[in-house]
Every structure is written in structure tokens, then in C-alpha cells.
Amino acid sequence: MGAHHPHDPLLRGHLAGLVAAVLFGCSAPLISTVTRAGSALSIAGLLYGGATLALLSVRLVRGTQAETPVGRQDWPALAILTLLGGVVGPMALVQGLARLPAATSSLLLNLEAVFTLAIAVLLGREHLGRRGLLSAGLTIAGAVVLSEGSLRGTTGVGSALIALASLAWGIDNNLSQRLSLRDPIQIATFKAAAASLPMLTLAMVMGHGFPSVPVSLELLAIGALGYGISIWLDLLALRDLGAAREAVLFSAAPFVGALFSLAILREPFSATLLVAAALMAAGVVLLLREQHSHWHRHDxxxxxxxxxxxxxxxxxxxxxxxxxxxxxxxxxxxxxxxxxxxxxxxxxxxxxxxxxxxxxxxx
Ligand SMILES: [Zn+2]
Ligand SMILES: [Zn+2]
Ligand SMILES: [Zn+2]
Ligand SMILES: [Zn+2]
Ligand SMILES: [Zn+2]
Ligand SMILES: [Zn+2]
Incomplete structure (x- = not known):
């Protein structure tokens, strides 16, 4: 893969990653408006239910593509990423969102990029140049600025829950990268279905509160775009860019979420938000400018x-x-x-x- 390619995979990867980030970024503030409409389990189940429907539709519309299907050796990784990314992540997110202002949670979700990066570089032997590491540092600084004012009382629990969701998704991203040469639609559909069906079933069996029909439809729609389409595009970005780069790119999601909260949900604007957003924006720009090219051997x-x-x-x-x-x-x-x-x-x-x-x- 590389410069000789007619369809520039880097351009395609960056585009896919950015659209995935925008869709996911807008979903968090929207979910935060309905966190009290049902239990965390029923809401997360509905979100992934919408994702499943969207991915099945994409599959129908596009037909099958020449891709390598998931093999027997891939199942353990797929099971773990489904549990962490499809169940633990969204449930912690929904409960965290209920305790924090939407703009704050959106920016705290930047921790996902930090966790993804740290795992990719320290455990996955991925490479990030000086610019890439500096970019990650700016992103972390932004998250710290944001959480400083909100680590009191129940918001401390809220922040911890968002951090837990971010860690679950950080592990999920790295496992997904390992599977990124497999059929992305197949992986995304499996993950969404295997997460939503048990969550919805469990919520019903345990008699959890479900949102009203209009709110449920809203959650299905948010899940279709913010989880279904977003997970698929994100897998394409992980394939073309590796997990470390995808992570820094995906950290555009919280800006989109914070802007969306200010513009659509009319949340109050604060100076802290501005400082954090500036730090994080500088981080993303720095990453996009990093070029890496040298003599190397493919074994x-x-x-x-x-x-x-x-x-x-x-x-x-x-x-x-x-x-x-x-x-x-x-x-x-x-x-x-x-x-x-x-x-x-x-x-x-x-x-x-x-x-x-x-x-x-x-x-
Ligand atoms: Zn090949
Ligand atoms: Zn080469
Ligand atoms: Zn190959
Ligand atoms: Zn061939
Ligand atoms: Zn290299
Ligand atoms: Zn090469």
C-alpha cells in the first residue's frame, strides 16, 4: 500500500475517518437529551439496534464486495471488541452523559483518542513521529483543561464513566485495526447485532424502562448514523491509516459534538471550552501535516x-x-x-x- 496506488488510500482513509468522527461527534449531544427516557441498557440497545438496521441496508444496497471474510482465528478478537465496544462503552457513555453537560462530555470523549494511541504505540508497535506525539499531547492537555472544573461531586463519577467508555473504545479500536483487512461491513454488522440483541433482550427480561415510541425511533436513527455508518467508515480508516493516526483524526469528533451542543442545544459557552477546543484543534492540524517516508523493507x-x-x-x-x-x-x-x-x-x-x-x- 502506498504512493503508487491509483486510489490514494491515505486520502480515502482520512476522509472516511473524518466523516466517521463527525457522525459520532453529533450523536453524543443528541443522546444526552434523552438519557432519562429509559435505562442505560435499553438506550444502548436501541442505538446499536439502529446501527444493525443501517448496516444491513448498506449491505443490501451495495451488494457484496470482493473482501476477505472473517475467519475462525478472528473470532476471539471479534468477541472481545464487541463486548467492550458494543456493550461496556455505550452503557458507560449513557450513564456518564446523564451526569455531565453535553459539551463537557463531548470533549472528555477525546480520551478515546489518547487511550487508542497509547495502546497502538506502546503495545501495537505503531509509529508516530514527533509531530504525532506532540499532537497527542495537545489533545490530552485539552481534556485536562476541561475536566479540571468538573471534578467535583457527581460530575466526578460522570467523568470517570466517560473515561471508562473511552478506554473500552480504545481497546476496541486496536482490536478492530488488527481485523481491518477483513470485510469491514461484515465486522461492523456482527458487532452491532451481537451488541444490540442481548442488550435489548436483557432490558426487556429485567423489566427496564424503555423510551416512548417517538424517542425510541429517534435513538434508532441516531444509532444508524452515529454508530452503524460511523463504525463502518471507521474500520476503513483503521485499515488505511493504522489505529494511532485514526485516533488523532477521530479526536475531531468531540469538537463537532461541542459545537453541536452550543449551536443546536443552546448550552452556555465558557472560556474553558474555548481553550480546550483550541488545544485540540491544534493537535489535529499537526497530525494531518505529519509526513512519514523513508527507505524500508517489506518482509x-x-x-x-x-x-x-x-x-x-x-x-x-x-x-x-x-x-x-x-x-x-x-x-x-x-x-x-x-x-x-x-x-x-x-x-x-x-x-x-x-x-x-x-x-x-x-x-
Ligand atoms: Zn496484498
Ligand atoms: Zn512498499
Ligand atoms: Zn498484504
Ligand atoms: Zn491478487
Ligand atoms: Zn516507517
Ligand atoms: Zn512500504
Whole structure:
């Protein structure tokens, strides 16, 4: 993957990540207006129910794409990310939102980026240059500025709950990145369905309060965009950018949420909010400007993923020969996408790259 590619994966990844962040960012303030309409379990269940419906629709509309399906070895990671990202995260969020002003919670959700980054860099061997680390530092500073004034009484519990949600999603993001060469629609649909069905069932069995029909429909709609479509786009960004970069990009979500709270929900504007927003904005701009390019070696690697071939030459990472079975439904004279297991030969060259699945070299 890299500079030789006809469809620039970096541009595509940044776009997907940004749209995912905007959709998710607007969802938190909207949910905060209805946190008292039902129990945390029923609200989280409805949100992921909406996500499931949206992803099933995307699947219907787009038809199947040439992607590598989830395999048996992927199930443990998928189960853990579903539990943390689909159940623990949203339940802690809903309960935290009920205790804090929407703008404050939105900006505190920046901790998700911090946790994602720390895990990606410290445990996942992803690389972030000096600019990237500085960018992460600014984001953390913004979150600290925000929480300082609100660590008293019940808002302390609220902040802790938002931090817990952020940690759950930070682990979820890193596990999702590990699965990012698999079919993203399949992963997103599984996660949404496997999270919503048990939560809704449990809420009904335990006799939890459910929101009224109009509020339930609203939650389904918020979940469809803020969770369903957003999770899918986020998986595409994780594939193209790696978890560390996706995280800093995704930290645009809280700005969108805070602006949305000010503009639509007419929450009071504070100087703290402005300082925090400025720190975080500087962090995102810094990350987008970081370029990383150097001479490196791709080692022999055999795995399956969706990739691109151009008969006139093109991507040097995908010059492999094909078995007849891998060429069914592919044109002979035009470039095409397909997915199958293939060998990456050892290759040394220089090109711009990020810490995606093909670039886990040390620096
Ligand atoms: Zn590198
Ligand atoms: Zn590959
Ligand atoms: Zn490949
Ligand atoms: Zn191929
Ligand atoms: Zn390369
Ligand atoms: Zn490379």
C-alpha cells in the first residue's frame, strides 16, 4: 500500500475517518437529551439496534464486495471488541452523559483518542513521529483543561464513566485495526447485532424502562448514523491509516459534538471550552501535516486481503501470479479489485506510509 496506488488510500482513509468522527461527534449531544427516557441498557440497545438496521441496508444496497471474510482465528478478537465496544462503552457513555453537560462530555470523549494511541504505540508497535506525539499531547492537555472544573461531586463519577467508555473504545479500536483487512461491513454488522440483541433482550427480561415510541425511533436513527455508518467508515480508516493516526483524526469528533451542543442545544459557552477546543484543534492540524517516508523493507508475508491489480503495471506490492480460481469475474484488460490469499515477496524501497498492516517495521 502506498504512493503508487491509483486510489490514494491515505486520502480515502482520512476522509472516511473524518466523516466517521463527525457522525459520532453529533450523536453524543443528541443522546444526552434523552438519557432519562429509559435505562442505560435499553438506550444502548436501541442505538446499536439502529446501527444493525443501517448496516444491513448498506449491505443490501451495495451488494457484496470482493473482501476477505472473517475467519475462525478472528473470532476471539471479534468477541472481545464487541463486548467492550458494543456493550461496556455505550452503557458507560449513557450513564456518564446523564451526569455531565453535553459539551463537557463531548470533549472528555477525546480520551478515546489518547487511550487508542497509547495502546497502538506502546503495545501495537505503531509509529508516530514527533509531530504525532506532540499532537497527542495537545489533545490530552485539552481534556485536562476541561475536566479540571468538573471534578467535583457527581460530575466526578460522570467523568470517570466517560473515561471508562473511552478506554473500552480504545481497546476496541486496536482490536478492530488488527481485523481491518477483513470485510469491514461484515465486522461492523456482527458487532452491532451481537451488541444490540442481548442488550435489548436483557432490558426487556429485567423489566427496564424503555423510551416512548417517538424517542425510541429517534435513538434508532441516531444509532444508524452515529454508530452503524460511523463504525463502518471507521474500520476503513483503521485499515488505511493504522489505529494511532485514526485516533488523532477521530479526536475531531468531540469538537463537532461541542459545537453541536452550543449551536443546536443552546448550552452556555465558557472560556474553558474555548481553550480546550483550541488545544485540540491544534493537535489535529499537526497530525494531518505529519509526513512519514523513508527507505524500508517489506518482509515476506502471506495473508489474504482486498487488493488492486493493474495489467499495465502499477502497485509493486501486488505483482503476484494468480491461480485460475482467483481470476473468476475479473476483467483481463482493465484494473480490478479482488480478495484472495497471496504472498508478498520481500521488497525494499522508499514511499510515504503509515502504520497499516503492511508497515509494522521499527524506527
Ligand atoms: Zn516507517
Ligand atoms: Zn498484504
Ligand atoms: Zn496484498
Ligand atoms: Zn491478487
Ligand atoms: Zn512498499
Ligand atoms: Zn512500504
Amino acid at each position: 515476506n508475508l502471506r495473508h489474504a486481503h482486498r487488493h488492486w491489480h493493474d495489467p499495465r503495471g502499477g502497485d509493486p506490492h501486488h505483482a503476484h501470479h494468480h491461480a485460475q480460481a482467483d481470476l473468476i469475474d475479473t476483467p483481463v484488460d482493465r484494473p480490478f479489485w479482488h480478495a484472495h490469499e497471496h504472498q508478498h515477496e520481500q521488497l525494499e524501497h522508499a514511499h510515504g506510509h503509515v502504520s497499516d498492516a503492511h508497515h509494522r517495521h521499527s524506527h
